[in-house]
Amino acid sequence: MKKLGTDMPRRxxxxxxxxxxxxxxxxxxxxxxxxxxxxxxxxQYDASKHNYAMGVDIHRCIGCGRCADACKKENKxxxxxTFFRTWVERYIIPTSGEARVDSPNGGIDGFPEPQxxxxxxxxxxxxxxxxHCANPPCVQVCPVGATFESRDGVVLVDDSxxxxxxxxxxxxxxxxxxxxxxxxxxxxxxFCYHRITKGLAPACVEVCPTQARIFGESGQQSxxxxxFLRFNDVSVLKPWLNTSPKVYYANADGEVR
Amino acid sequence: MNRLPRxxxxxxxxxxxxxxxxxxxxxxxxxxxxxxxxxxxxAAVGEIAGQEFTYAGSLACADCHSDVYDLKQNSFHAGxxxxxxxxxxxxxxxxxxxxxxxxxxxxxxxxxxHGYNPSRPSGFPQILPDVHNAGKACMTCHExxxxxxxxxxxxxxxxxxxxxxxxMVSRHTNVACTVCHTVPPEHYQNPRLALAKKPLSKAVCGQxxxxxxxxxxxxxxxxxxAHGGRYQCWDCHYPHYPEAIQ
Ligand code: SF4
Ligand code: SF4
Numbered sequence: 445m446k447k448l449g450t451d452m453p454r455r456x457x458x459x460x461x462x463x464x465x466x467x468x469x470x471x472x473x474x475x476x477x478x479x480x481x482x483x484x485x486x487x488q489y490d491a492s493k494h495n496y497a498m499g500v501d502i503h504r505c506i507g508c509g510r511c512a513d514a515c516k517k518e519n520k521x522x523x524x525x526t527f528f529r530t531w532v533e534r535y536i537i538p539t540s541g542e543a544r545v546d547s548p549n550g551g552i553d554g555f556p557e558p559q560x561x562x563x564x565x566x567x568x569x570x571x572x573x574x575x576h577c578a579n580p581p582c583v584q585v586c587p588v589g590a591t592f593e594s595r596d597g598v599v600l601v602d603d604s605x606x607x608x609x610x611x612x613x614x615x616x617x618x619x620x621x622x623x624x625x626x627x628x629x630x631x632x633x634x635f636c637y638h639r640i641t642k643g644l645a646p647a648c649v650e651v652c653p654t655q656a657r658i659f660g661e662s663g664q665q666s667x668x669x670x671x672f673l674r675f676n677d678v679s680v681l682k683p684w685l686n687t688s689p690k691v692y693y694a695n696a697d698g699e700v701r
Numbered sequence: 702m703n704r705l706p707r708x709x710x711x712x713x714x715x716x717x718x719x720x721x722x723x724x725x726x727x728x729x730x731x732x733x734x735x736x737x738x739x740x741x742x743x744a745a746v747g748e749i750a751g752q753e754f755t756y757a758g759s760l761a762c763a764d765c766h767s768d769v770y771d772l773k774q775n776s777f778h779a780g781x782x783x784x785x786x787x788x789x790x791x792x793x794x795x796x797x798x799x800x801x802x803x804x805x806x807x808x809x810x811x812x813x814x815h816g817y818n819p820s821r822p823s824g825f826p827q828i829l830p831d832v833h834n835a836g837k838a839c840m841t842c843h844e845x846x847x848x849x850x851x852x853x854x855x856x857x858x859x860x861x862x863x864x865x866x867x868x869m870v871s872r873h874t875n876v877a878c879t880v881c882h883t884v885p886p887e888h889y890q891n892p893r894l895a896l897a898k899k900p901l902s903k904a905v906c907g908q909x910x911x912x913x914x915x916x917x918x919x920x921x922x923x924x925x926x927a928h929g930g931r932y933q934c935w936d937c938h939y940p941h942y943p944e945a946i947q
Contacts, residue, residue, distance in 0.1 A: 491746065503822055503866060506821045507821060508814045510785050510813070514756060517755055518789065534820050555818060568822075569820055589735065589740040592745075602741060602745035603748075605742055638749060638750055638754055644754065644758055647754075647756045650759075650782050651756070653781040655780050695866075
């Protein structure tokens with residue numbers, strides 16, 4: 445390397461600096477990679493070979509709320525209302541006027557009688573959860589990289605790295621996130637990542653008595669999800685936001701948001 | 702030889718120290734596996750995947766309780782996983798004697814699905830809990846693992862609503878399900894024990910659509926021997942949506 449001196453142009457100095465960087469980076473990255481190697485050896489699961497998605501058939505949902513209940517039990521979601529990874533909404537569309545949507549305790553304890561004062565045109569249940577967007581605003585806004593899209597298409601939150609700033613909760617157009625009151629970090633549906641990576645169905649899919657929820661891999665011909673997508677006109681929530689959700693709804697009314 | 706101007710020396714030292722401490726700080730603050738797959742900590746994926754699960758899945762129950770499982774599998778509750786009513790049972794699978802799963806009693810649980818609610822799909826079996834044998838536990842009359850209905854459903858749409866609602870807006874709306882499907886009477890009591898049968902050949906469609914069929918003239922006709930070749934009609938025309946769909 446040329447000796448530093450007054451006649452050394454600034455550009456050259458910077459170039460030399462950048463040439464000196466790689467050895468430093470190498471030192472740090474060797475230390476870093478040891479940890480992940482262990483993780484790979486433990487299981488044969490290869491994330492890059494999967495691409496998960498969910499289907500929801502609104503015609504089949506009976507609003508029993510077993511999915512929301514199972515989700516809380518499976519994922520240790522606080523039992524008080526307002527904290528949900530998945531919940532069930534009831535839509536009541538009157539013959540005139542605005543659609544009414546309610547979800548008392550996420551539907552876990554059932555739904556009270558709808559008010560008598562309106563002429564009901566249609567009414568149905570819509571289960572909701574994180575849409576695992578392929579273009580997720582929550583990931584874009586996370587300042588530290590604690591929320592991310594894994595290689596198998598699942599949007600996850602790194603508990604031990606999240607700083608609890610709530611940006612992602614603000615950014616999610618589907619209200620799919622909440623701040624965990626004990627852990628003080630953002631929390632949301634993971635498609636039961638700890639189950640699906642072992643070949644089990646997500647808890648909500650496991651307990652849905654009417655098979656209103658269908659889970660599978662969008663790239664796999666034999667997956668029940670492919671059959672669901674083939675035989676239904678599916679839609680996604682708020683398609684105009686270009687978030688590319690991976691939760692597909694069949695038989696969704698135009699009113700469903 | 703050029704000499705380094707005196708004022709540059711401290712500047713250089715500051716520079717080196719600043720860059721050095723930047724790397725040290727980066728090394729200390731940025732987690733080891735950050736950036737391995739993307740802008741996140743790769744090790745978090747393994748941590749999340751490694752969490753404990755509590756729902757064991759119906760197949761785990763079938764291993765020991767095959768009698769109950771088989772009974773349920775042939776009944777209206779075939780699609781209802783054991784843990785819907787009995788709660789998460791992984792602990793029971795791990796230590797069958799120490800942890801016993803729940804058993805819903807009384808009248809609180811069943812109406813979560815079967816209580817009348819106008820938002821439920823029509824045809825789904827529903828009762829008014831206040832007037833339906835008030836005060837009695839559901840289980841005094843109904844065996845939950847084989848809840849044969851006292852009045853078998855007369856319409857297929859009671860259970861097959863999805864298909865019924867498709868057919869309702871298609872040209873096949875007035876064709877009864879039994880024109881194409883053979884339905885044994887037991888199917889209405891134990892749907893899985895006696896399955897309804899799907900048509901096996903083009904002849905079923907030919908009843909109405911063959912050029913020599915005796916059906917009404919408005920019905921489109923095709924030459925059954927030439928049209929579609931070796932394919933079955935439903936390879937191209939979904940019968941509940943009979944228009945050919947691209
Ligand atoms: S639904 Fe919300 S939380 Fe889920 S990926 Fe999309 S933006 Fe993120
Ligand atoms: S468990 Fe199934 S039927 Fe019951 S509310 Fe959830 S999605 Fe609807």
